[in-house]
Amino acid sequence: MKINFTLLFILIFPIILFAQKQATYNQKAEEIKKNVWDKQNPMFEANTVPEKYSNESAVVLARSFDMQRTAGGKFKFMIITAASITEINKSTTWREKIKINDKAALERYSTLEYDKIIDKTTSFLLVNVKDKKEVFVGVKIIKPNGKEVIVNTSEEVILANSKNKDKSGKLAIPDLQVGDIIDYYISTVQIKQGSDDESENRYTFLLADEYPILSYSYKFQYGKKINVFNMSTNGAPEAEVSTNEANDQIFIYAGKNVPKYVNEIWSSPYRELPYFCISSYFRTKYDQMTIPGVNPLSKLDRDKKISRLNNYLEDFKASFFNRFIQKNDFIKDHTEDYFKTNKAYKNAPLDSILKVLYNNWKYSTFSYYSLTEFDINEMNYRTANSKLSTQKMCKTLCDMEIPHNILVVSSRFSNSLDDVFEENDFKTLIRVNGPKSVYLCFDRINLGLNEIPVDFQGEKAVVLSPRKRGDYNYVFTQSTSTIPVTTFNDNVLAERLKVDFSKDNMQVLTINRNVNEIGLMKLSDQLNLCYVEDIDKEITLATFNEDLKKRSTDRKYYNAVQAAFDNGRKDIKKHFISEITDQYEQEPKDLINFKVNSSGILTSKLEHESSFTMENFVKKAGGNYILEVGKLIGKVSKVEADKKIRQTNIYMPAARSLSYDIKVNVPAGYKFTGIEALNTNITNTSGSFNATAKIDGADLILNVKRIYNVAYLDKKAWPEVSDLIDAAGNFFEQKVLLEKLN
Structure with missing residues (x-):
């Protein structure tokens, strides 16, 4: 058998060359340490705590988060064919400087635990598709007399995962005492090749903490070709947006004097406290042509002023044209068969029909088990896909000529419907319109007909009223409503x-x-x-x-x-x-x-x-x-x-x-x-x-x-x-x- 060594060398040589240029973990750690400790940052220079905070367990003198992300498409040769793969380079650095005022805070900060290396790189023949994240830490202690002590991070304890290449780290902070200031950072460097999911790149920060914060800064830097979306709510500051010489997009959230937040029973932080979200994604033209569901003409790309919720609602309504999302003939047929004769079915009260229909939906959804993910103790905790179940049930109800609406709602323990940022920030359910409204919710197996999850009760809902024009042609009118609330006699x-x-x-x-x-x-x-x-x-x-x-x-x-x-x-x-x-x-x-x-x-x-x-x-x-x-x-x-x-x-x-x-x-x-x-x-x-x-x-x-x-x-x-x-x-x-x- 004759082997073309020239071609083989062309394939292998870039891999060898790339490997030779890679810095070692210790070299990267040293470079990051110099960048953090030696770089002047006025926010981290203060060592004094205002008198009003002298009785606090701890005080955050300064907090910063710095994220840099670039992405681009590069070709990977897969022996038989070639494909364009998105490569993402991302680094983050979280840094805090904290005054320790009592033993409770001392105990909390006497040890740092973190993921050391997360390696999900996959290989096929001569090709590696990288997905690796490395974590670096640095700690120094500032004594009351001003003396700085750099902690030897090489004394960390490394715990390896026997099932994969991941490692975690645990670092004890020696000689940290009440009255000291701890200044530490945790920095990550990630290289990932493959599809880029926006949800993986979402950052959400509540601007509240159990300790007072004197100053904070969150900085995000993205390559010019990366799509970025951000939102501030509940009084959080808007980002200061700028660009640098390379046309990188820079978003900075900064502020001072954040009072401490005491964790409270029966609270909903995302409804009450200031927070911001920022996310990003990048796709090559090749991705747009080949990845299912990618829409290069997304309204979000054309007009970022459109609300995230309205964009997702348009996508949700458009998905009714998808031929892969069929009406559920199984539950329709079994519901009609349950009544044995067409006359009995036609004469049955609407709530009786809905009860049988909903029970058949439960059977079709939960009475099948995946052997690859079969944990008997987790079976009751499986959840249905609310949006997909709603779409199928809506098509089924349209076929059965049962009038109904789709309700779009957010949990009152998360963001409000007005503050939807990504698709998982809202759920859908169905309201059947009869002598009395009947609600069909799609969650776990133990949720009954007309039982609305308490998370949704009392919440504002967007109402989508469907009308079928053809097998895959549905039109919707849109309005608003409020989800009913149960009384203490119902619970x-x-x-x-x-x-x-x-x-x-x-x-x-x-x-x-x-x-x-x-x-x-x-x-x-x-x-x-x-x-x-x-x-x-x-x-x-x-x-x-x-x-x-x-x-x-x-x-x-x-x-x-x-x-x-x-x-x-x-x-x-x-x-x-x-x-x-x-x-x-x-x-x-x-x-x-x-x-x-x-x-x-x-x-x-x-x-x-x-x-x-x-x-x-x-x-x-x-x-x-x-x-x-x-x-x-x-x-x-x-x-x-x-x-x-x-x-x-x-x-x-x-x-x-x-x-x-x-x-x-x-x-x-x-x-x-x-x-x-x-x-x-x-x-x-x-x-x-x-x-x-x-x-x-x-x-x-x-x-x-x-x-x-x-x-x-x-x-x-x-x-x-x-x-x-x-x-x-x-x-x-x-x-x-x-x-x-x-």
Whole structure:
């Protein structure tokens, strides 16, 4: 066989030459260190802290982030053919200078942890497609007398990942003490060849921190051919935009004197705090011709004044013309078949048709399993693609001539709809217009018909009203609406507890617990306690569809899935133990019985029950016992003193009601005393906390109820909400005496 060595040399020589020119890791580290430490930066010269911050745990004297990015197309020879591959060169440097004022801050900054090397380079024959990121660190300590100590970063601990070429680093900061200033940087250098995704190059910075910031600067420098998009919101400064001699685009966000932000319960930082986003992408002309979905005439490229949301909505509507996004004939046909005759289908109430349709959508979406990504404990946590599911359902409803709208909405725990920056910043759902509106949401398997995720409730929505003109021709009219909000009667947790003292050891309680949950309150427990195989069977039976064996493509697939089901079933007990542990902040001594009576997957209510023993609720006091009775409602913490003043508005999960009906059986020869202190009644406009206690025969009967009236409150209502939290926290701390009779 004759080999053309000339051609082989031409292919290999550039690779060899390129490799010879590459600087070593240590050479790069030294160059970066000189660039950071030796380059004058007035922002990092100050070493004094204003008197008003002397009692803060730490103070950020200066913070900077510097990013430089270039991109271009280069040809890679793939032996048989050649392709144009985008090459991205990106470097970032994060630097902070922080005054350490107490032991809490000292502990936080006494160690730096970081990714050292992330290498996802792939090879094919003689060709490498690079994707490598290297990380470099530098640290110096400034003592109160002004002496600077450079930390030896070569003493870092390197941890290698056995599964790939990645490495992580951990660096201890020796001799760092309270009163010192730490000045450190973490710098990354990345070379990546291949497709360039805008989301990978998105930077979002909240201009808030747990420590006060005296000055900050975020600088982004992009090559002239790179498309850049940026947005400032909630009062964040706009970028100062300029160009340099090479026509690189430069964006700088700078400011001073940022007050500290105390992390608060029930908050939504992206609705309340200033932040900015900036992202970029680059595509060669070759990319525009060959990558599916790339539109070289994107409105964003033609007119950057158009809102990001409107651009994405235009793309969303245009995708209805895509022949690869078909209506879901499976769920349409199975819904019609469910009613057996055309007459029965035509006479069925709309909500009955929608229930069957939605259950068939669940079956078609969640009753199939990928063996390559099959983790039995993660199956309940799979999520549907809301936009794709909405498109398919919309086409199906149009075919069924069921009037409906598409609603576009953002989570109230992320950006607002007006501040959409990328496609993942909003979701879609469907509202069916009948005698009563019915909502179809596409998320996890446990979300029911007409159950709207609490994240969307009360939010402004863009309404797209579709009209079908042909198989792939849809037109839309656009308006706005507001997503409905549930009440505390729609989100309920109700527990019934029967508590007995152990005959063998009075300091051990046996608790029989029955829990009923609806609305928001059931969602987390459903995913944890309801077993995936049981859910699969429940949906299959409800929709008259094929069971696992019949729908399996082959015996190998069936055996693999069934084996995973059988093997995972033994972990159900662990899930019940974890639920009890979360409730009481300690594991049960023994879990005796446990079961799910009603999954709530196809109905409104989840019901589960368990029997278990618990320690640490009862203490011996001479011949008597002290029962920490408040613990029976689960852990509730009072508002800490430094959290009494609220900085931001209140975003609770939802309006909700939690009740506990408790019966504590008294052992023979004992009686309860001191129950009067258990009676509590606090009611205000934000909600209520009520607890009543009585003796029935010899037994203690407790009824405890907590209600939060609404999900969103102005921060002015925080004193009222704090009163409700503290009332529950005070009850949690309550004790009663079990007194021995003479």
